[in-house]
Amino acid sequence: MFDILIEGGRVIDGSGLPWYSADVGIEGERLTAIGRLAHARARTRLDARGKVVCPGFVDAHVHGDLALLADPLHEPAVRQGVTTYVLGQDGVAMAPGSDATIAYMRRYTAGFSGIYELPQRWNSLAEYLALFERRCAINVCCLVPNGNVRMEAMGLETRAPTADELKHMRRLVREAMEQGAVGLSSGLDYIPSRYASEAELAALCEEIAPFGGVYVTHMRRYDPEGVLGSMDEVFRIGALAGCAVHISHFNSRADLVLPHLDAARRRGVDATYDLYCYLAGSTILGMIALPAEVQEGGPEPTLRRLRDPAIRAALAQGFAGPRGPLETVRLGFIAAPEYRRHEGQSLAQAAAESGKSVAEFVCDVLLASDLAVGCVVPHRNRDEADVRGLIRHPAMMAGSDGIFVGMASFGASAPAPELYRHFGITAGAIVDNVKAKL
Template structure:
């Protein structure tokens, strides 16, 4: 009798089990999945519980608290931005302009500007409700400034030891590597030995080295060579960040720099690059001023330009940079993005300012106003000095990742580079769909799995069971950047859904109340 009851009970449980439906927090249905693993995409359902992908396959019978119908859309791993300026993250923790591009994770602290000490910063950041995941680099410029201010000299042994300890603290706290800004003060004052010594510390903890090269214009080839030497000597993976060729005399030089990358890799040196898809860069007005003139800060710069002979030398070098380097041989190339002391300049050019003063638009008059602008507190500028063929050539290289070099922006505030709104959709819309410079699978690899592999992220960058549920859903026929250099403040189109750690953060193109971003910390 007991056996009979047991068999009946077992049969009932079996029937109930067969008839039951799996239930998930979120199901994404009917989308064409590019998972980063399989060469060919496939239509599938994706079941998500908590912050993880738990099921990929036939989910017709399954139910969920929330469902997304992705028919006609691409379902991709969330985009990973390998060069993001999110210094204002505690002020703008939602990072809306990144999310609406489909970005779920950013690598922050580039160009030598990463935080130090790192541990205290990351501990504080973890108390914020973040829209995106953030990984961080320790900044060489920050470390050097903390120890040596803006002195133009080599460090003493004691100072070098202090800087090495700062890099070690950052790596132990979870930094993913070290970044340099060798074009900027005070990184420009460092020599090769200093950068190698600090990079060796990052290497000991499995970190990477990202380099804003010492020069991206006339000294580009030497700058690439220096980065490769640093990587070789410090035994650290290299990223030539926002790789480009600045100024008309260097247009076409990417043929040489890419050949250098390939040759270095053939020798066993691990070098890659990232890139934004625009023919203009953005940085400070001060980039037109020789770095030696800015040692010691703005007051020392003021003293130098008050001396007639020193001013003459500074003025001549600014004119040279306008003609041959980032100035692009045209005052209209220099477009103001953020001028706190004269906001009406935002969106206008250096030529506009010269004419407004009633002056001839000569390089000499432009150089005078560059000096004046720096004395007033400096400015952010967009420089239209990159050749389109170099952009395309670099994009086609299999080891060039996508990165915005964009900052956290608010619509209507200043006049930023449109890359802060449109980098990833621009690649997908303009360069993939319209120009066909690269195909969609390669573009998505540059945005997802390749950056994840470079950073050593074992749980992101792919759509796979057990992975974190960072997912971007976009329409390949309509995805498009909408911001322009004349009118940058526009979010892109064609990216209706973004999921961060299992939470739908962008729904039908609009932000939800979900904030599921995490502070990522590297472990060796």
């Protein structure tokens, strides 16, 4: 007898073959039969006529590292059919690490990881993964963030590691892989991940290769002038280490990057990427607004610099130059209650409402929030045609880049849309592409 019998659905089994009509029998936690099972006995029968029955979706890039511990039922994923998260993204995440490293990562990434009072404690990757075992509604796999292991070996130094420090980092990566990690991540805009050289990353990837691990990277550049060079660095790291590579949130021009990717794949590079279907990205305000040198040394030195009149004046001059149109950046989450009324506004709107320049407002809101400010950045280098081109490629995987701060999590008027609709939009876009080819 089946515990659950799903009857009459259109089964898509993940093999790449067309759908077929069938019943699906479940015993305990496993699918045990697929076929014509109408006469079988079952404790629960579900009528799936007119519906699709398929394996759960994998969110290949999501920032639920703390949110899933705080909300184990996790309806934003479950209601989209997402059953697996790949955590540990962007080289700055929650395990492994000493108490000091984890405290830094929670503080530094609060703008996209959230601020949660959690009873759980962990240091190793094994301890972190154990917190999810049979305690949440979805499955979890985790990457080793290169920034974590770098910080364990050499703090927030900007230099290259010594031989002993690199040996320490390699050991930490190997131990995490032995404990169940699925690869290494880097976030080459974030601190301290950004300080890693190509050679350092290749050395760490040599430790994931024997386990079949994947190098997953937020590349150094995605703009048209820099994206091909960044892709080449990723391909070289994979070749040097003998591992597969994966590009996170591949937000670039399809006509530029796909021929370059295809050429690498023809040469034998095992390269894939993830993609979301909207023309903006979420990150922390400090990363996009502050030069790297202002952020050196971690939060406390950064906050001291933001109080320095000379540095504030220099930042104002930089904002007036060609750094990018910060005025259009939208505030998604602000930790400081007195500034939270600006969530959802552009920096230009928030600054004007406060009677400040954009530079003054950025410094003040970061100071008031202890740097915990998340933002949404409109894309300038791609459009809907690029999304359509990238989504139909066989190397594409869906990754929401979902964050669980601001808006829904902290009581503002609307939830972050990527959390609740990304996979529906992605599936619709794929279907539209298929129809266009017929």
